[in-house]
Amino acid sequence: MTDQTITVRFFARLREELDTEQLTVPAGNNRTAADLLAMLASQGGPWAQLQADQPVMIAINQIMTKPDAPVKAGDEVAFFPPVTGG
Amino acid sequence: MISIQTEDFDSGAEYAALRNSGAGTGAIATFTGLVRDSGDTQGVSGLFLEHYPGMTEQVIAGLIEEASRRWDVRKARVIHRIGRLPLQEQIVFVGVCSGHRGDAFAACEFIMDALKTSAPFWKKELSDSGEHWVEQKASDVARGQAWGK
Numbered sequence: 001m002t003d004q005t006i007t008v009r010f011f012a013r014l015r016e017e018l019d020t021e022q023l024t025v026p027a028g029n030n031r032t033a034a035d036l037l038a039m040l041a042s043q044g045g046p047w048a049q050l051q052a053d054q055p056v057m058i059a060i061n062q063i064m065t066k067p068d069a070p071v072k073a074g075d076e077v078a079f080f081p082p083v084t085g086g
Numbered sequence: 087m088i089s090i091q092t093e094d095f096d097s098g099a100e101y102a103a104l105r106n107s108g109a110g111t112g113a114i115a116t117f118t119g120l121v122r123d124s125g126d127t128q129g130v131s132g133l134f135l136e137h138y139p140g141m142t143e144q145v146i147a148g149l150i151e152e153a154s155r156r157w158d159v160r161k162a163r164v165i166h167r168i169g170r171l172p173l174q175e176q177i178v179f180v181g182v183c184s185g186h187r188g189d190a191f192a193a194c195e196f197i198m199d200a201l202k203t204s205a206p207f208w209k210k211e212l213s214d215s216g217e218h219w220v221e222q223k224a225s226d227v228a229r230g231q232a233w234g235k
Contacts, residue, residue: 083206
């Protein structure tokens with residue numbers, strides 16, 4: 001049976017403020033990364049920041065992408081603040 | 087070769103390894119980044135570095151490939167540390183072997199600049215006043231953009 005869920009991962013400040021490293025959501029009506037963000041932000045509280053002024057970067061299956069990128073069952077979608085390595 | 091590790095590295099040993107890149111190598115450029123005492127906050131006593139395992143290595147491999155297309159790169163080495171790093175610890179090492187200095191300097195600087203804005207690492211500053219996730223700098227973004235990133 002095909003996995004009908006999407007794995008969502010958070011890093012750094014978002015991981016801490018959402019107190020969540022990883023969760024799974026039904027692929028359902030989430031057609032793009034932006035849909036997924038809107039669905040998560042609608043939970044309110046700290047989740048609202050996913051759609052606030054602070055920039056959120058998006059990777060699908062570990063490749064940096066844009067909010068309108070399509071998501072499908074089995075994908076790993078990561079949300080994180082702008083990167084600060086080096 | 088790319089290493090993401092908690093352990094420190096020996097830049098002398100890394101340089102020695104880069105020297106064994108063939109008789110065509112005429113230049114080696116290296117960069118080492120250290121933990122300093124001030125960033126977004128003053129009195130920084132150390133950093134905590136987090137990354138996205140798998141994606142990080144993939145992004146850096148892509149940067150080395152891109153550098154190799156743009157310049158004469160005979161060998162490249164990137165080491166980035168993660169976890170808790172006290173003041174003055176080494177954070178990152180980039181080393182590039184080329185035929186000539188121009189390509190070595192450019193490829194080394196490109197990999198470092200592009201890594202800062204595209205590799206999924208995040209720094210948190212640790213100080214007496216608490217912890218602070220470092221914000222991305224407009225100047226770093228500008229340097230990445232200057233290379234077309």
